[in-house]
Amino acid sequence: MAASDFYSVLGVARDASGAEIKKAYRDLAKKFHPDRNPDKSAEQKFKEITEAYEVLSDDQKRATFDQFGAEAVQGGGGGQGGFGGFGSSFADVFDDLFGEFRGRRQGSAGPARGADMRYNLEIALEDAYRGRSSKIRVPTHEHCEECNGSGAASDTKPATCPTCAGVGRVRAQQGFFTIERTCHTCQGAGQVIKNPCVHCSGSGRVRVEKNLSVTIPPGVEDGTRIRLEGEGEAGPRGGPAGDLYIFLSVSPHRLFQREGGNLYFTAHIPMVTAALGGTIEVPDLNGGRVKVKIPPGSQSASKFRLKGKGMPALRGGAAGDLFVQANVETPVNLSKDQQDLLKKFDVASEGKKTSPESESFLGKIKEFWDDLKD
Secondary structure, three states, X not given: OOOOOHHXXXXXXXXXXXXXXXXXXXXXXXXXXXXXXXXXXXXXXXXXXXXXXXXXXXXXXXXHHHHHOHHHOOOOOOOOOOOOOOOHHHHHHHHHHHHHHHHHHHOOOOOOOOOOXXXXXXXXXXXXXXXXXXXXXXXEEEEOOOOOOOOEOOOOOOEEOOOOOOOOEEEEEEOOEEEEEEOOOOOOOOEEOOOEOOOOOOOOEEEEEEEEEXXXXXXXXXXXXXXXXXXXXXXXXXXXXXXXXXXEEEOOOOOEEEEOOEEEEEEEEEHHHHHHOEEEEEEOOOOOEEEEEEOOOOOOOOEEEEOOOOOOOOOOOOOOOEXXXXXXXXXXXXXXXXXXXXXXXXXXXXXXXXXXXXXXXHHXXXXXXXXHHO
């Protein structure tokens, strides 16, 4: 329901001055604006006080209201909605209320920030394990030394933009609304270059290749992103530089596979060592050797865990583990004597269950064939 007494809505006397009405609306708008007050009832209250201000801030509408009441000024003009009649008076109030907020959102006049950049860097798994410092060469834009990034020729300075008066934005009235746009003359910088620097053609920056050092911490993973603040492209006309993002890709290793913080290594073990037991040596990514005890009767795909021998943690904490998977190798190129020994072993092994998995497997096959006969 629309309000019938606009003076009561704003909390002012019927003989209040225009300044008092404006101040009352400004205070209430701060309290009930939907962007500042999450309460659901605030939006309706804001519509009511906006409708009241729309009428009482206009001398002609106020006189009509004083003489004939709310019905004479409500309806038709969008007043009841509270957002349809924004003219210059509303623009002034909202500049006072939300100028700081709008400034943060839209950006103040001045040189634009430079673009962020991306650099792809491939490293070895050893580098990800130990960490390293890498030198890179990046094509980018830097501030012109001839004009100190201003874009203006020597002994001259950029001039205030005549279109926006240095604000960087211009206003245009469209119906009831005032629209702000980036100034087309200065592109939001608030300044124009009348005598451009010949070295950078007025842009305030030049194309260069920059040498940088990147520190890669131990434990990084494939896809890790490293941010170098202020090492991106310099902004035009002295604007601040963007950031450089280093995207790391870890190349596949010829011996190790990585899953998170754990490393996996396949060790080819002679049949005799697997049968009788023994000790083997495997490498680690730090360049050393690690001994692994192989228990008697080890089978292919057996895994042995070496705790803490995996990748270091990127942000501290315990390191991952190294898993060594056995691949028992069947001997080849046997001499006649070796073949005879294996044959004797095979005969001597009958009934002694030296190959329990094979016997179990053969038993399952026999059951399968028997089932087919039934």
